[in-house]
Amino acid sequence: MSMPFGQGIAPCTERFDEEQSPSGHRKRRHNENTNNGECKMKASLAISGLALGTMVGAAPLAADEVNVGVMLTLSGSAAVLGEQGRDGFLLALDELDGKLGGLDAKVTIVDDEQKPDVAVNRARELIESEGVDFVMGAMYSNVQMAVTGPLTQAGVFVLSPNPGPSALAGAECNPNFFAVSYQNDQPDEVVGAYVSDKAQRVFLIAPNYQAGKDHLTGFKRTFTGEIADEVYVSLTQMDYSAELAQIAAASPDAVFAFMPGGLGVNFVRQFRQAGLDAIPVYSTFTVDEVTLPAQQQDAVGFYSGSDWAPDLDTERNRAFVQAFEAKYDRVPASYAAHAYDAAYLMDAAIRAVGGDLSDKDALRAALKAAEFESVRGEFSFNDNHFPLQDFYVTQVAQREDGRFQTQVVEKVLEKPVDAYAAECAMN
Numbered sequence: 290m291s292m293p294f295g296q297g298i299a300p301c302t303e304r305f306d307e308e309q310s311p312s313g314h315r316k317r318r319h320n321e322n323t324n325n326g327e328c329k330m331k332a333s334l335a336i337s338g339l340a341l342g343t344m345v346g347a348a349p350l351a352a353d354e355v356n357v358g359v360m361l362t363l364s365g366s367a368a369v370l371g372e373q374g375r376d377g378f379l380l381a382l383d384e385l386d387g388k389l390g391g392l393d394a395k396v397t398i399v400d401d402e403q404k405p406d407v408a409v410n411r412a413r414e415l416i417e418s419e420g421v422d423f424v425m426g427a428m429y430s431n432v433q434m435a436v437t438g439p440l441t442q443a444g445v446f447v448l449s450p451n452p453g454p455s456a457l458a459g460a461e462c463n464p465n466f467f468a469v470s471y472q473n474d475q476p477d478e479v480v481g482a483y484v485s486d487k488a489q490r491v492f493l494i495a496p497n498y499q500a501g502k503d504h505l506t507g508f509k510r511t512f513t514g515e516i517a518d519e520v521y522v523s524l525t526q527m528d529y530s531a532e533l534a535q536i537a538a539a540s541p542d543a544v545f546a547f548m549p550g551g552l553g554v555n556f557v558r559q560f561r562q563a564g565l566d567a568i569p570v571y572s573t574f575t576v577d578e579v580t581l582p583a584q585q586q587d588a589v590g591f592y593s594g595s596d597w598a599p600d601l602d603t604e605r606n607r608a609f610v611q612a613f614e615a616k617y618d619r620v621p622a623s624y625a626a627h628a629y630d631a632a633y634l635m636d637a638a639i640r641a642v643g644g645d646l647s648d649k650d651a652l653r654a655a656l657k658a659a660e661f662e663s664v665r666g667e668f669s670f671n672d673n674h675f676p677l678q679d680f681y682v683t684q685v686a687q688r689e690d691g692r693f694q695t696q697v698v699e700k701v702l703e704k705p706v707d708a709y710a711a712e713c714a715m716n
Contacts, residue, residue: 353392353393353644354392354393354394354395355389355390355392355393355394355395355422355423355635355639355644355646356395356397356419356420356421356422356423357389357394357395357396357397357421357422357423357424357425357635358396358397358398358399358415358419358421358423358424358425358426358445359374359375359378359396359397359398359399359424359425359426360398360399360401360408360411360412360415360424360425360426360427360432360436361374361375361398361399361400361401361426361427361428361450362400362401362402362403362427362428362429362432363375363398363400363401364400364402364403365402365403366550366551367403367428367429367549367550367551369550369579370428370451370549370550370579370622370624371400371428371624373578373579373621373622373624373625373628374425374426374428374450374451374624374625374627374628375398375628376613376616376617376625376628377450377613377621377624377625377626377627377628377629377632378396378425378450378628378629378631378632379396380609380612380613380616380617380625380629381628381629381631381632381633381636382394382396382632383616384612385632385633385636388636389632389635389636389639390635390636390637390638390639390640390641390642390644391639391640391644392639392644392646395419397415397419397421399411399414399415401426401427401428401432401436403428403429403432404432405431405432405434405435405436406435408427408432408435408436409435409436409439411436412424412436412439412440413439415440415445416439416440416443416445421445422445422446422646423445423446423447423448423635424436424440424445424446424447424448425447425448425449425450425628425631425632425635426447426449426450427449427451427452428450428451428452428624429451429452429498429500430452430453430454430473430498430499430500430503431498431499431500432452433449433452433454433457434454434456434457434499437457437463437466438463440465441463441464441465441466444465444649445465446465446466446467446652446653446656447463447465447466447467448467448469448631448634448635448656449466449467449468449469449470449627450469450470450624450627450628450631451470451623451624451627452468452470452473452500453468453470453471453472453473453475453675453707454473454499454500454503455472455473455474455499455503455506455708455709456709458472458673458675458707458709458710458712458713459673459709459710459711459712459713460709460712460713462673462674462712462713462714462715463674464653464674464715465649465653466674467634467656467657467670467674468674468675468676469627469628469630469631469634469676470596470623470627470676471596471675471676471678471680471707472675472707472708472709473499473500473503473504473507474503474504474506474507474510474707474708475507475596475680475702475705475707476504476507476573476574476593476594476595476596476680477503477504477505477506477507477508477510477545477547477573477594478507478508478510478511478594478680478702478705478708479511479594479595479680479681479682479701479702480508480545480571480572480573480592480593480594480682481507481508481509481510481511481512481545482511482512482701482702483571483592483594483682483699483701484512484514484543484545484571485511485512485513485514487542487543487569488514488541488542488543488569489514489515489542490514490515490516490517490539490541490542490543491508491512491514491515491516491517491541491542491543491544491545491571492516492517492518492520492535492536492539492541492543492544492545493505493508493509493516493518493519493520493544493545493546494519494520494521494522494532494536494544494545494546494547494548494556495520495521495522495546495547495548496521496522496523496524496526496547496548496549496552497521497522497523497524498524500547500549501521501547502521504547504573504574505519505545505547507708508545510708512545514542517539517541518535518539518541520532520535522552524552526552527551527552527555528555528559529555529556529559529560530559530563533559533560533563533565536565536568537563537565541568542568542569543568543569543570543571544560544565544568544569544570544571545570545571545572546570546571546572546575547572547573547574547575548572548574548575549574549575550574550579550580552575553572553574553575553576553577553580553584554580554583554584556575557570557575557576557580557584557587557588557591558584558587560587561587569590569592570591570592571591571592571593571594572591572592572593572594573593573594573595574593575591575593576588576591576593576685576695577593577595577622577623577695578599578619578620578621578622578623578693578694578695579622579624581620581685581693581694581695582619582693584693585693586687588685588693589685589686589687589693590684590685591684591685592682592683592684592698593682593683593684593685593695594680594681594682594683594701595623595680595681595683595695596623596665596676596678596679596680596681597623597626597627597664597665597681598681598683598694598695598696598697599620599621599694599695599696600694600696600697601664601665601666601681601697602697603664603665603666605662605663605664605666606626606664606665606666609621609626609629609664613625613629620692620693620694626664626665629664630661630663630664630665630668633661633662633663634656634659634661635656636661637655637658637659637660637661638652638655638656638658639652639655641655641658641660642655656670656674657670657674663678665678665679666678666679667679667704671706671707671710672710672713672715672716673707673709673710673713673715673716674715675707675710677704677705677706678704679700679702679703679704680700680701680702680705681697681698681699681700681701682697682698682699682701683695683696683697683698684696684698
C-alpha cells in the first residue's frame with residue numbers, strides 16, 4: 290500500500306521531447322504541462338524517449354532512463370540558495386544534452402520549504418510516485434537529517450549539494466549518502482586557523498540549529514585564541530540590535546559569523562549601520578554570491594572560508610562560471626558549483642556501470658571513485674563519503690563590471706580529513 294502524499298503545492302512538469310527532422314537533425318519540442326496554473330518554478334524535466342502514456346511508480350524504470358529527484362528550499366527567504374542549486378544542476382544537465390551516463394534523464398524538482406516534516410513527505414512522493422534512483426538535496430542540515438534515512442532505506446542514492454552534518458560524517462554515516470560539498474565544520478576550521486594569528490578575542494554568532502552548532506564547533510577547533518562570547522539566534526530572526534550591542538560591549542578583536550541567506554543580509558547591513566566597522570568580520574555563508582546582490586558595498590572586505598570561489602583558477606571552473614553567468618545573468622554561488630559537480634558525478638558513475646542502475650553495489654563504488662572533473666580541481670571521497678579537497682579564505686570584492694563576488698585570498702588547508710571520519714563504520 291502506498292503511503293499518502295505530502296501536503297502542499299504539487300510540482301509542475303516541463304517536457305523537452307526530442308524528435309528527428311526529415312533532414313536527420315535532432316531538435317527539441319517544448320511541451321509544457323503544469324499541474325496547476327499557479328506553479329511558479331520548474332519542477333520536472335523529462336528528456337527524450339519518455340512516452341506520454343508511461344506511468345511512473347511501481348513499475349521498473351526503462352533501461353534507457355534515470356530518474357532524479359532534486360529537493361531544495363525554493364520558497365521563503367532561503368529560496369535563493371535552492372535556486373542556485375537547481376540552476377547549477379540544470380546547467381550541467383543541459384551541457385550533457387539531457388542525459389546522465391548516456392541515459393535519458395527525468396528530473397523532478399520539489400520544494401522542501403525548509404521544513405523537515407514537509408521534506409519527509411516530499412521524499413515519500415519521490416520514492417513512491419516518481420521512483421527516483423537519486424536525490425540531490427537538501428539545502429539545510431535539519432532537512433538533510435530528516436530525509437536521508439527514508440530515502441536511503443528505499444535504495445535511493447542521496448547527493449548533498451550543501452549540508453554536511455557531523456552525524457552523517459561520523460557515527461551515522463550512510464553507504465548511500467555522498468556529500469558533494471564538505472563536512473559542515475570544515476569551512477569554519479579554515480577561518481579559525483587563519484584568524485588565530487590575527488585576533489586574540491573573537492565574538493561568535495550563529496543560528497540555533499544543527500548547522501549553526503557545527504559551524505561554530507569547527508571554528509573553535511582550530512582557533513587558538515579566546516572566545517569573547519558565543520551567541521545563538523533564531524533561524525527566523527531579522528533584528529540583531531541586541532546582539533550588535535553585545536558585540537560593541539565585548540569589544541572583540543574580530544567577529545566570526547555563520548549567518549546564511551537572509552540572516553546574513555540583515556546582519557551585515559545592521560553591522561555597518563551600528564558603526565562597528567573597526568571590528569573585522571570573518572564568516573562562512575554570511576557573505577557569498579546569494580547574499581551579495583543585496584549586501585553589495587556593505588559586505589566588501591568581509592572574509593569567509595570556502596572550498597570554492599568564482600575566481601578559483603581551474604579551467605573547469607572558469608568555463609562553469611562563464612556558462613552560468615551567460616545562462617542566468619548572475620554570479621554563481623557554491624550551492625550552484627556543488628550541484629553542478631553533483632550532476633557530473635552522477636553522469637560519471639552511471640557511465641561507469643554501463644547504465645545498469647539495478648547493481649547498487651557497483652553504482653555505489655562508482656560514485657565513491659568520483660571519476661569526474663570538478664570545478665574545484667582535485668576532488669575525491671574519503672571512506673565516509675565526504676570530500677577530500679582544498680579550502681581557502683576568501684574576501685568580498687567588487688568586480689570591474691560592478692558585480693560582487695568572493696575571491697580567493699589564500700589556500701589554508703590542503704585536503705583535510707574531517708573531524709568525524711574516524712567514527713564512521715565504513716572506514
